[in-house]
Amino acid sequence: MSYDVAIIGAGPAGMSAAVRLRALGAAVIVIDEQPAPGGQIFRGIERNAASPVFPALGEDYAKGCALVAAFRASGAEYLPSTQVWQIEDGWNLFLTTERKARHITARAVLLANGAQERPVPFPGWTLPNVMTVGAAQILLKSGGMLPEGRIWIAGAGPLPLLYATQLLNLGGRIAGYLDTATTPKLSALARLPGAWREFGNLAKGLRWLRDVRRSGMMIKGFSDLRAEGEERLEHLTWEAAGKRHRVEADVLLVHEGVVPRIHETLALRCEHIWNEEQGYLAPKLDRWGQTSRKDLFVAGDAGGIGGWMAATVSGEIAALGIAGQLGIAANPDDLRQAAHLDQRRARALALRPFLDALYPPPRTRLADDVIACRCEEVTAGAIRSAARNSPADPSAVKAATRCGMGPCQGRQCGYTVQALLAEVHGLPIGDVSFFHIRPPLKPITLGEIASLEHAEGAA
Amino acid sequence: MSTDVLIIGGGLHGLSAALQAARRGVSVQLVERHFVGRHASGATAAGVRTLGRNVAELPLSLEAAESWHHMKALVDDDCGFVACGQLQLAEDGEALAKIAKRIARLEAMGLHHERLVDADDVQSVLPGVSPHCVGGAFVSGDGSADPHRAIRAFRDAAKKAGVTIVEECLVTSLTRSAGHWRAETIRGIFEARLIVNAAGAWADHISVLAGDPLRHAIRTSMMVVTERVAPRIKPVVSSFGRRLSLKQTSQGTLLIGGGSQGKLAADRQSAAVDITALASSVQAAIRVFPELRGVRMVRTWAGMEAMTPDHIPVIGFSQKVEGLIHVFGFSGHGFQLVPSVGRVVADLICEGHTNHNLDAFRASRIAIERVAA
Numbered sequence: 001m002s003y004d005v006a007i008i009g010a011g012p013a014g015m016s017a018a019v020r021l022r023a024l025g026a027a028v029i030v031i032d033e034q035p036a037p038g039g040q041i042f043r044g045i046e047r048n049a050a051s052p053v054f055p056a057l058g059e060d061y062a063k064g065c066a067l068v069a070a071f072r073a074s075g076a077e078y079l080p081s082t083q084v085w086q087i088e089d090g091w092n093l094f095l096t097t098e099r100k101a102r103h104i105t106a107r108a109v110l111l112a113n114g115a116q117e118r119p120v121p122f123p124g125w126t127l128p129n130v131m132t133v134g135a136a137q138i139l140l141k142s143g144g145m146l147p148e149g150r151i152w153i154a155g156a157g158p159l160p161l162l163y164a165t166q167l168l169n170l171g172g173r174i175a176g177y178l179d180t181a182t183t184p185k186l187s188a189l190a191r192l193p194g195a196w197r198e199f200g201n202l203a204k205g206l207r208w209l210r211d212v213r214r215s216g217m218m219i220k221g222f223s224d225l226r227a228e229g230e231e232r233l234e235h236l237t238w239e240a241a242g243k244r245h246r247v248e249a250d251v252l253l254v255h256e257g258v259v260p261r262i263h264e265t266l267a268l269r270c271e272h273i274w275n276e277e278q279g280y281l282a283p284k285l286d287r288w289g290q291t292s293r294k295d296l297f298v299a300g301d302a303g304g305i306g307g308w309m310a311a312t313v314s315g316e317i318a319a320l321g322i323a324g325q326l327g328i329a330a331n332p333d334d335l336r337q338a339a340h341l342d343q344r345r346a347r348a349l350a351l352r353p354f355l356d357a358l359y360p361p362p363r364t365r366l367a368d369d370v371i372a373c374r375c376e377e378v379t380a381g382a383i384r385s386a387a388r389n390s391p392a393d394p395s396a397v398k399a400a401t402r403c404g405m406g407p408c409q410g411r412q413c414g415y416t417v418q419a420l421l422a423e424v425h426g427l428p429i430g431d432v433s434f435f436h437i438r439p440p441l442k443p444i445t446l447g448e449i450a451s452l453e454h455a456e457g458a459a
Numbered sequence: 460m461s462t463d464v465l466i467i468g469g470g471l472h473g474l475s476a477a478l479q480a481a482r483r484g485v486s487v488q489l490v491e492r493h494f495v496g497r498h499a500s501g502a503t504a505a506g507v508r509t510l511g512r513n514v515a516e517l518p519l520s521l522e523a524a525e526s527w528h529h530m531k532a533l534v535d536d537d538c539g540f541v542a543c544g545q546l547q548l549a550e551d552g553e554a555l556a557k558i559a560k561r562i563a564r565l566e567a568m569g570l571h572h573e574r575l576v577d578a579d580d581v582q583s584v585l586p587g588v589s590p591h592c593v594g595g596a597f598v599s600g601d602g603s604a605d606p607h608r609a610i611r612a613f614r615d616a617a618k619k620a621g622v623t624i625v626e627e628c629l630v631t632s633l634t635r636s637a638g639h640w641r642a643e644t645i646r647g648i649f650e651a652r653l654i655v656n657a658a659g660a661w662a663d664h665i666s667v668l669a670g671d672p673l674r675h676a677i678r679t680s681m682m683v684v685t686e687r688v689a690p691r692i693k694p695v696v697s698s699f700g701r702r703l704s705l706k707q708t709s710q711g712t713l714l715i716g717g718g719s720q721g722k723l724a725a726d727r728q729s730a731a732v733d734i735t736a737l738a739s740s741v742q743a744a745i746r747v748f749p750e751l752r753g754v755r756m757v758r759t760w761a762g763m764e765a766m767t768p769d770h771i772p773v774i775g776f777s778q779k780v781e782g783l784i785h786v787f788g789f790s791g792h793g794f795q796l797v798p799s800v801g802r803v804v805a806d807l808i809c810e811g812h813t814n815h816n817l818d819a820f821r822a823s824r825i826a827i828e829r830v831a832a
Contacts, residue, residue, distance in 0.1 A: 393493070400607060405684070406757065409758065438732065439758075444755065444756060445753055445756070446741050446745055447753060449737065449756065450741045450745050450752070452735065
């Protein structure tokens with residue numbers, strides 16, 4: 001099958017882009033991994049709207065209903081529960097739905113596939129019952145599931161606070177909260193005046209913080225957090241005020257912010273820019289969200305973390321950019337102005353500089369015995385020793401240690417390897433490249449790829 | 460810096476020649492444009508195979524086979540070599556007849572390394588193989604190794620033997636005067652009495668710089684690696700006349716290749732995976748081993764290597780330019796030959812000749828003819 005535009009991701013950016021493009025008359029297909037539209041932020045929103053979980057998920061979550069309804073009514077072809085595992089020039093997209101591979105073509109591709117949680121290795125992070133806040137939130141939104149036992153949260157940023165509040169709203173309890181955020185620096189506060197325009201958001205953050213403080217222990221100013229246990233997590237220890245502390249724990253939820261999903265744009269060899277403050281790579285985009293490759297666009301957090309409201313606007317902007325380029329809309333600039341998209345985006349991003357300064361990624365030196373690559377169980381020490389024996393190239397470290405060769409394809413260890421190479425070679429992190437990303441973008445079975453030659457559209 | 464030899468190319472063949480020449484007291488520098496083992500040596504399935512070799516390569520291959528069984532003596536590590544056997548399947552009677560003919564021809568030459576096997580033998584060597592496989596050829600002493608471990612072992616042994624290895628060092632020009640080479644690189648000037656062109660997919664470029672222009676194609680064979688699964692495939696498996704090679708590594712992952720070609724970039728500097736072409740290799744693997752259907756593949760890649768029209772390498776002195784030795788063009792099956800070819804190139808470096816007959820490997824067969832003026 002052939003389309004004007006293939007949109008990957010049915011979150012805020014993908015849905016709003018689809019709605020706009022359909023209104024302009026484009027033939028659109030939206031491909032998404034989840035069984036229902038909404039993305040991470042509005043995951044399961046159609047089903048949850050009628051459930052007791054709904055009010056507990058908060059005001060922002062409820063705001064997704066209108067967008068999902070508009071998307072459903074847009075007339076875009078929608079492929080849920082589908083993985084895009086390869087994108088070739090042209091554009092040829094290889095997909096798998098229910099174990100069956102197929103191939104479609106599109107004149108333009110919009111990547112609206114969002115963010116992933118920043119992997120932050122620390123001693124014990126691979127123990128069972130240590131998981132990310134994002135994963136816990138997926139369980140909550142997918143089936144109202146809450147963790148049981150003594151729940152600890154360690155991390156920084158808005159998401160752990162939001163999750164903690166959602167958990168408390170549903171009658172859950174938090175044994176303690178290890179706040180890894182550093183005390184706000186003057187540089188963060190200096191950015192606050194602009195942020196006051198978004199006072200509502202800020203007040204929301206303070207309210208979350210207050211709720212969490214009331215519910216359990218709030219610990220600040222600690223270091224060297226360790227998750228320990230034999231078969232699974234049993235206790236946590238940390239250093240504070242020159243003393244080692246130890247608590248029993250059944251579940252530890254960690255979170256250190258989110259980073260764009262870049263495997264697709266890396267695999268397609270788009271140019272990327274290193275964001276030094278937040279420590280991530282993002283594709284270089286023009287004012288319409290087009291990458292360095294013609295007819296390949298990115299919208300939402302995949303192009304740089306901005307949150308769901310900014311994603312919604314950037315989806316619309318990309319839709320207009322694509323429509324202009326494909327000759328579907330004659331006057332994209334006028335449409336952009338008429339919808340006040342730039343003003344709306346500026347407003348949605350107002351608090352971002354403050355948050356970015358408030359929550360920098362952790363930059364503590366990784367001890368040699370900490371596992372950096374979960375899939376292949378490669379330690380930071382092994383990576384350092386390979387790095388000393390090779391040029392500052394992640395591919396050389398990968399070949400020497402198997403780090404990044406497992407099923408996650410470097411999504412968990414890519415930035416760690418980059419940082420360790422920079423450390424060993426005395427380079428700025430941004431000067432070290434990321435892994436080469438090889439197909440498939442998602443693991444698929446041999447049976448699926450073998451089914452391809454007989455699949456519709458495949459040569 | 461001036462040495463006896465400058466080796467251009469830090470693949471396994473360059474490293475092996477460097478190591479074995481340095482051990483004989485020659486001073487050796489090796490330059491590599493990326494990092495050692497970046498291309499074919501790191502992209503290989505690392506089969507150690509005498510089975511089905513071109514007869515011209517067999518003397519070198521049989522010598523190498525011996526070395527693989529004693530690899531520790533050469534590089535102080537076994538390079539992950541396991542003599543798990545190589546099995547070439549016959550998927551029909553015609554393939555089996557051709558295999559039988561080949562083995563008969565080898566035996567007439569006094570070579571007995573390949574053994575003809577029947578359907579029952581195939582089932583016992585490879586439980587789970589599809590019953591349509593009627594037999595094949597088996598070499599029990601063949602096997603496979605770990606390419607990255609081999610690269611590290613050869614690199615470390617070469618360094619220990621006194622070889623200077625300079626990575627991220629692209630050669631930009633080569634000039635020869637008064638019996639001496641001068642190589643300009645992005646990391647300065649290197650001088651040497653002899654140059655070894657072990658530049659793999661870029662050997663044609665080096666041959667032009669050195670004044671002996673040669674032409675070769677670039678092979679971009681693709682590989683698939685899967686998640687780890689329980690051990691079930693012992694030998695390295697191929698299929699007569701089909702694009703298939705299948706093995707299980709010591710980590711438990713499955714490696715599937717067999718020569719399906721990726722897409723070479725127009726500038727010949729990189730290669731990308733071609734999913735549709737790859738699907739045919741995967742189909743071949745599932746055809747002979749149906750139970751692999753549910754195994755997840757996690758990564759694919761396309762390697763880059765020089766390929767000659769007759770699919771056998773170029774090894775030996777340039778017939779045109781003095782002080783130049785070529786060693787490249789292994790056309791997708793050079794891994795096993797690393798120990799013996801390195802020894803032969805070291806002979807050429809140190810003695811100026813070798814005991815192996817290199818006539819079949821001469822460079823002139825791929826020379827770019829000079830256009831008559």
